[in-house]
Amino acid sequence: MAMTWYDAFGRRVDLTALKEEQAAPVVGSVRRHDALHPAAGLTPGRLAQILRDSIDGDPENYLALAEDMEERDPHYGSVLSTRKSQVAGLDITVEAAGDDTKSIEIADMVREYVGRDEFEIELRDILDATGKGFSCTEIVWDTSESQWRPKRLAWRDPRWFLFDRVDGETPLLRNGGTNDPLKPFGWIFHSFKAKSGLPIRGGLARGVAWQFLFKSFTAKDWAIFCEAYGQPLRLGKYDAGASEADKEKLLEAVTNIGTDYSAIVPVSMAIEFIKADIAGSHELYEKRADWLDRQVSKLVLGQTSTTDAQKGSYAVGKVHDGVRDDIEKADAKALSATLNRDFTRPFVDLNHGPQTKYPKIRIGRPDEVDVEALVKNVTALVPLGLPVSKKTMLDKIGLPEPKAGEELLVAAKVAAPVDPNANPAQLPPKSGVAVNSVGGVKRDAIERAAAEMMGDWMPLVSPIVAGLEAEIAAASSVEDVKALLAKRFEGLDAAAMTELLANSAFVARLAGVVDDQL
Template identity: 25%
Template sequence: MRANKMTKIYNEIVKFGNGFGSLMDAIPNPDTVLRKSGSTYAGYRDLLYDAHLWSCIQSRKSGTLSTQYELVGANSQFITEVFNKLDIQQLAEDILDSLLYGFQPIEIYWKNEGDFTIPYKAVSKPQELFYIDSEGKLRYKPNGQAKGVKLPEMKFLDIRNKPSHSAPYGTALLSKCYWPIKFKNGGIRFWVNFMERYGMPLLIGKYSRGASKAESERLAEELAGMTEDSVIVTPNDIEISMEEPHRYSSVRLYSEMIKLSNSEVSKAILSQTLTTEVSSGSKAAAETHYKIRNEIIRSDMRLVESAINTLIGYIVKLNFGHTDGTQFRYITEQENLHTKLDRDLKIQRFGGITFSSDYWIKQYGYSREDLD
């Protein structure tokens, strides 16, 4: 009796598709922004035309893409030769796109080369062509077909950013940038209209009493043309003056709205604002922001490492029939320092070479007081 009761703890109660109204086995994307705005992933891609957002994305990606990597394990030499023919840098950048859209399918193209089957290309595919089924698996949705197609094993990399039961399609950072950028673009349009209307000085023409209506209308036309030609010819009894508009409060309002929108985008992509909007601040604040940036970069590195290690598993399994411990990993600055220190200590101990104080100061940041 007790055994029968205990078996219930091994069964899944709340299954992956529960809580979502699904059609033909497809779990709808619960992304609130896409649903309420009526937008699509193409709308998310349009956001990338925003210069500030693009700058933030490049800043975040560069932290990972500028870091060297290494391959360790039994088949590391074989994997190195394969990766030399594959654009790993572009693959890593495509993997990081999952941060922006929530998930990123990447198709692997294979070919036979001698006795081996190796990937020669990895191409990211549009999110609109895929959906998640009730088992949490990625499916391809060909045009005109109601039901999706199961993907062959080892054909796709299914990368998702922080997926969960309530967010099966992952967490899209662009969803947090959608409204700030929309509001900013609207504000810029209003600002341009404002400048067209109030940015130019107001030209005032004064006639003496008794001027006819035709003369007044002609002067108005001449003043309108003066805004482009800056030249006008009038009788000496006509007075023309310029008056500057005083609407600085409205200008500040538009400027502050754009600044606030950019700040929200910075926080969404970088989790802070200092690196893109720095003007002044304390050293402690800068160090805090630097620490946050490093934590974000390390998180991104883990995402790329996990995806590429999945690809390595495919390669090893197809060619050797098993998956060994070959690993792709980024070499962080701290790891580089430890490796260099270990090397220098071995050289000094076993090579009979003694490094000077200047060397230790230059390479490891010691001071004279530390070495005396």
């Protein structure tokens, strides 16, 4: 019995239809690439009509205008490209549906495809929905060798689509007199929602359109102003008795200076250049254009500080980066959901049959880990019994599992401390040959000097400390203890102690200079 497939919306899949492209451009078809430029000569009344038509079932002019705005307005094109590129360039991971061999095999199949270099470009095409509200990407399948592999993800011009007039959400492909539903398992339909509502009203271009219109008026007025008042005035002067021929010659000379930058006039005539010193009024155009650009930045990026120069913009930009991160995460999650519904499921079903659980494509930045704090906490808690996996720690700090035979880093061994109350006879012997290790642990020259000093120090202080604890315990006041200690120190050979400390310091200094590690 032949297997039957259904897509995420419960529609039956026609495998035969999937082997042919549904929206390939055809000569004489309504699906054409000829240019529409509604931005040319755009007026407020015309823009309002375009926006109304897009809701009433004819979005072609609106979608063409959205394309025009990306090309004609450098600021909008830049910030929109930034938003799309930022999401398309994020890390992509594929989580297997389970730990069994089959789940891992399926995940590896998806992982191999999304790991292609071309996939980032395909994601940018899918994210064309960011501006226009939706995007339709056709999956061109390769069925050779008895397998179903996406040959490419083909971007299709959004002007080729419209929406069902009943629900306003189901995309339909223009096809002359009929409008065809998109083939199940054949399309990635991504809807962008800058706000709740119909897909055609969810794109950023709708909000930018009015700013684009007003800015185009401002730029045009600015150009006219500069042309009229930005050039120096060329003033020709003639004598009172000049003839009409002389006047015409002077006028021709003044005109030629503006085009040819050269002219000749009689000595009796003069040409004066009056500098165009205009203060204040010309700044209105720049300020208005900048203000409109900032509104576009707010709409597209959620902030202005990383795109528009302003006082204190670095500090403010650090704060606004958090807003931009929120937008990035929302876009990445929405894109992941679309891919898992319209790409992962068809890819898996056509090659392995319907599954109860599917691998998940995840797009986003990895969670940042404070490695220093993590190591500090683990170091403190493991001795208290906290179980921590070695593999987990390696993953958290970004280190791979060491391979067999590789040289490993080990902690430096520290010599065991010498007990100051130990019997001098039990300390390492003082002899002409230095004792360089204890229990197999190497000691440097400073450690050896300290051990030797302990051997010399004990005979000097033993008479002073002998029985001192009991006498202090029997004392009745602080004054009695002070008197007791003073009496004890009277027997201390201060000269011998001073010499011992000086010699030890000298030995330690020499060991440090020569870097003695024996």
